[in-house]
Amino acid sequence: MAESKIPGNVLYTKDHEWISKTAPWKIGVSDFAQNALGDLTYVELPNVGDSFEKGQEFGTLESTKSVSPLYMPASGTVKAVNEALADAPELVNQSPYGEGWIIEIEEAGSLDGLLDEAAYKAHLETL
């Protein structure tokens, strides 16, 4: 498998979500995650205005065979969802840190405990 992309401008969870380090607070999944899931066929998004705690499930990513939950890297209220994913869930596969962002939240709660690029890379090596 090609080397997984791990950009340094976001923080990561052990479940392979990422969150921006500063506003705008975007959330998505890592290159490792999109590769492991395979081609996405559907993305289930929350509604603008929904609030979630850190670690709470906020949506799902689907491939032809599997359904994977998405967990909040930090608490927050949904400010925007990536509407493009309704017609093109494959954006998550093609551009997981860019056009494949999933939601944006108003303000992130605590970012304590999230992994920087080095820690996430180390985490991937244990899998």
Next chain:
Amino acid sequence: MPEKTALHSVHQALGATLVDFGGWDMPLWYPTGAVKEHLAVIQHAGLFDIGHMAGIMVEGPDAFDVLQFAFTKDISGLKLERAAYGAFLDSDGGVMDDALVYALPEGRFFVVLNVGHGGAIMASLRARASACGAEIFVRDLAKTYAKLDLQGPAAFRVMRGLLAEPDSVFDKMPYFSFKGDIELNKSGVRLKDGTPILLSRTGYTGEQGFELFVPYASVTDIWNKILAEGEKDGVIPCGLAARDSVRAGAVLPLSQQDIGPWPFTNNPWPFTLPRTESGGWTKDFAGREALERAEKNGTAPYTYAYCGFDPRKVTSPDHHTHPEVRLGETRIGDVLTCVADVSIGRVDGNILSVASPDRPEGFAPRGLVCGFVRVDRPLAPGTRLTLADARRRIEVETVADIRPARTARKALGSL
């Protein structure tokens, strides 16, 4: 350590994502991905490595009699160069495995089984022969040949370019027929370079195509030749994820998931049982008494194909748990298979495929959830059901068929 087919290093070189399937390290998908691979089978052709499947030879003076009893399909009319699809049942009427039986000259029968099932079916045939004093010889053909599956509308054009004598091979080759011999040194079907093969007009996709049985040592060369010949037609290697979603849309069962240790009746595959028009049987067969009892007592469950209205699925955390099937608020059964067929979509409630001749312009479906449910009561087609797992509920309906415009039975050369 999982087993490897002869093509394992080819899959690695192609960057396939490999997964353990039945104890074999097999490609789940290639870098093209499961969606493009599924669509390739419907619109071009896909090449599958199916070297993990089992194959046995059944021969000897009583081979026909023993098989005729052990196999659900009535093979009394099975001519040479024809194959039959059916199942091997146990004494409870449950499925040990489904299989294809190929009728070869000199009273030989080649039986193709699912991964890991060769041993159990051989043992069962030998036990039956013993019990009734029949004389048969059964042997495992593992590694005497390698097996490829080329499925999709371009398969015919590709094979025509590779065979030494395509006109004679394709002459009188209906669906479920084959040319050549699995004892490849006896096979009259050859590729242009003289390699003998058995070419079977069968497959697990519902689309037109061929299963190729080739010398084990030649499989990499033939794999490469097929891809080179088919490149201009969009032929690509495809993995098991695409294979599963394509077969589900074609209403084909997966052994030990959609058919298994429960009575093999009340399902979408009645043609596998030897019934007469008046509801009797044309022959005796293993499991017959148990099926009759289950049907009489109403203890046999009902298996139906279903299709939903968007691609969202239900899943289960392990092989022992099934998502629920509900009729209204009542749980009536289990979900057996749940995948997305990405080549179909609903138009005014009707299911259309990317291959449907009447599809609207610009039809680019996102796919529909589909598969099989096993329930405790008969249901008419079009019955709305709720499928539920720990996370979600989805609405689906029972259907007589899933993916339309399938090409398996179309005349060769017509696509």
